[in-house]
């Protein structure tokens with residue numbers, strides 16, 4: 293295990309604070325500070341940056357972010373057992389770590405960071421990772437409260453985020469991510485890096501918000517992609533019926549063949565469908 297600061301090794305921190313991993317909180321802890329530093333480096337430069345970290349747990353990634361110079365880390369953790377460990381890190385880096393005890397799904401990010409944009413860096417709990425990402429991708433106003441996200445997901449989820457039309461993993465998540473961000477898988481992390489080891493490989497993904505995505509209502513895009521990919525093997529003239537608008541008019545106005553299937557429609561195609569859906573709904 294490498295050391296990036298003179299705080300105790302993570303294994304000792306976990307033992308001292310009795311942080312026995314809980315499945316219900318998606319807890320798979322990283323023990324190797326060299327690895328947490330590699331994740332943090334993907335968010336560099338950090339010097340003048342406020343980082344939001346979701347789920348710091350015993351603080352391996354938190355320590356890496358602080359040792360690499362993040363001006364301020366706001367760490368949101370749901371497990372109260374971790375607060376003592378985080379407090380020790382805060383004492384080591386006075387004034388730079390703000391610990392928020394609570395649920396990241398309920399957090400008011402704008403209020404937490406103030407007027408400046410932040411960077412989101414996290415080894416996300418697998419049970420709420422996708423929900424958090426969708427929240428951040430559909431944030432308003434846009435450009436959003438963050439300037440970059442560096443996030444760890446299960447490999448299968450990472451593939452769904454970066455997929456392009458024609459890929460097996462292409463679906464709702466890829467459309468939302470592709471609409472508003474440029475997303476890339478940076479590297480994989482083997483199950484053996486975690487305690488307890490998950491059954492599958494994880495991947496670190498970088499998402500950079502586009503300054504000017506094609507204008508579109510995020511809720512409408514979610515509705516349209518949900519309907520289309522909910523029945524992905526059906527033709528759109530059938531799968532979009534659940535939207536309760538005139539499907540032929542919708543597809544015609546968006547310039548999409550009624551016999552096409554969701555997996556054949558690229559991101560601009562879905563944006564066009566969402567724009568026309570809003571118009572038809574408001575008629």
Ligand SMILES: C[S@@+](CC[C@H](N)C(=O)[O-])C[C@H]1O[C@@H](n2cnc3c(N)ncnc32)[C@H](O)[C@@H]1O
Nearest residue numbers: 317320321322347348349370371395396415417
């Ligand atoms: C995969 S672990 C990562 C822990 C640590 N960052 C690491 O890399 O070792 C996920 C963390 O998210 C926390 N967590 C789970 N659900 C959460 C939620 N809704 N809001 C905030 N934190 C949450 C868990 O308690 C756990 O500490």
